[in-house]
Amino acid sequence: MNVTSDDIKAVYEESNATQHYLSPNRKDNVKVYWEEAFSRFVFKQAILSIDTPAREKLRVLDVGAGIGDGYTLLSDLLAQEPSLDKCNLDYLGIDISPEMVETANNLYKNNTNVRFEQADIRKQIPESPFDLYLSCGVPYSHLTHEELETVLKILFERILKNQSPCAVVIDVLGRYSIEWQPHWSESRWNYNMSFFKSEGEAKPTLMSFYSHEHLEKIIRNAASEVNCPIKNLAFFDRSIVVGRHTSTGAFNRELPKYRNLVNSLLDPNQETDLNQLILRVESGDAPEYIIKFFHQFSGWWNTIIAEAAELLNESLEVNRVQLPANIESLDVLIKQNLANSVLTNDRQRIELAVAKRLQQLEQTCEPGYGVGHDLFGVVWLDTRNS
Numbered sequence: 001m002n003v004t005s006d007d008i009k010a011v012y013e014e015s016n017a018t019q020h021y022l023s024p025n026r027k028d029n030v031k032v033y034w035e036e037a038f039s040r041f042v043f044k045q046a047i048l049s050i051d052t053p054a055r056e057k058l059r060v061l062d063v064g065a066g067i068g069d070g071y072t073l074l075s076d077l078l079a080q081e082p083s084l085d086k087c088n089l090d091y092l093g094i095d096i097s098p099e100m101v102e103t104a105n106n107l108y109k110n111n112t113n114v115r116f117e118q119a120d121i122r123k124q125i126p127e128s129p130f131d132l133y134l135s136c137g138v139p140y141s142h143l144t145h146e147e148l149e150t151v152l153k154i155l156f157e158r159i160l161k162n163q164s165p166c167a168v169v170i171d172v173l174g175r176y177s178i179e180w181q182p183h184w185s186e187s188r189w190n191y192n193m194s195f196f197k198s199e200g201e202a203k204p205t206l207m208s209f210y211s212h213e214h215l216e217k218i219i220r221n222a223a224s225e226v227n228c229p230i231k232n233l234a235f236f237d238r239s240i241v242v243g244r245h246t247s248t249g250a251f252n253r254e255l256p257k258y259r260n261l262v263n264s265l266l267d268p269n270q271e272t273d274l275n276q277l278i279l280r281v282e283s284g285d286a287p288e289y290i291i292k293f294f295h296q297f298s299g300w301w302n303t304i305i306a307e308a309a310e311l312l313n314e315s316l317e318v319n320r321v322q323l324p325a326n327i328e329s330l331d332v333l334i335k336q337n338l339a340n341s342v343l344t345n346d347r348q349r350i351e352l353a354v355a356k357r358l359q360q361l362e363q364t365c366e367p368g369y370g371v372g373h374d375l376f377g378v379v380w381l382d383t384r385n386s
């Protein structure tokens, strides 16, 4: 079933979304230290592989921009990344919600390189060329699968006409996130924006969920319908164990509140019950390779927890496995934490080291299958000779 522009606007406006986005309380430790860092990593990959010589200007179209989180993430990335520090942003955010657009334009009224316009991506895609077609916060999941294919088709047609190398970042909800395991058999279902909980009950709305195979098929169909050659494609999972709905329990009540537990590991003032962090994903209505992935991933995750528990003289029943080489040693991380004057005892140093190792696992062993809260599809196009 298609959703009208008014339905989408109502979801955000009736649930006071603009207030939610403006509230400083919406950012927990996981959002700031794990999720935003991972989004910047994906955007960096996207920008660095656009086939253009050293650039002074990066022209960005942010689709479903809200109040401009994409702009903040990009400008932080450009400031941090030496290979991009000469690059100036020329940013246009579009959003279906007039209230978001008005708030965003007010927030950035002093930045001449930033502007926001109201547009429904299904009907209006700006004609001018961009280097990066960005999205974050899963705006494309509001579209049906067919609508996404149509939007991409129009986008690829524009890109073909503009003959300018670019990257397209497509952020959608992952179909096989543990947050909604009971829904794994469906690819579009009624989703509550329950992260707006603090501001009252949100209106349920139909959203689309993707495995990487499904998203890849849609991208390739759209490109081939308009004869737009794809130079490269990549997929990234963000928040495999710590998606926001492991905190709300809205769609999988059985699940331990992993996000709260990781927030607690990252907070030196809290002591975390390591036993609750054990990850169990034994079954679910998903292809065999997804179940296999969770089996392997939970083996790694639980080994990290068990190694820390042992140091704290707590015993956990876990079958330990060999960890991937890119997970740093617990001892080394604890030693590094000795230099941190905020951490005054061993338990704090161990908990922070565990958080670091779990983050390394989430960020370097994600398979890009659609097993996290977000699935990013990145498409690189170079249509100069087409």
Ligand SMILES: C[S@@+](CC[C@H](N)C(=O)[O-])C[C@H]1O[C@@H](n2cnc3c(N)ncnc32)[C@H](O)[C@@H]1O
Pocket (backbone or CB within 6 Å): 008, 012, 063, 064, 065, 066, 067, 068, 069, 070, 094, 095, 096, 097, 100, 119, 120, 121, 122, 135, 136, 137, 138, 139, 142
């Ligand atoms: C969860 S918010 C993400 C906002 C922002 N990108 C961020 O990361 O904070 C999704 C946004 O997509 C917008 N949106 C939904 N459907 C859209 C459409 N068809 N065209 C343009 N924007 C849309 C919504 O109004 C909302 O602001």
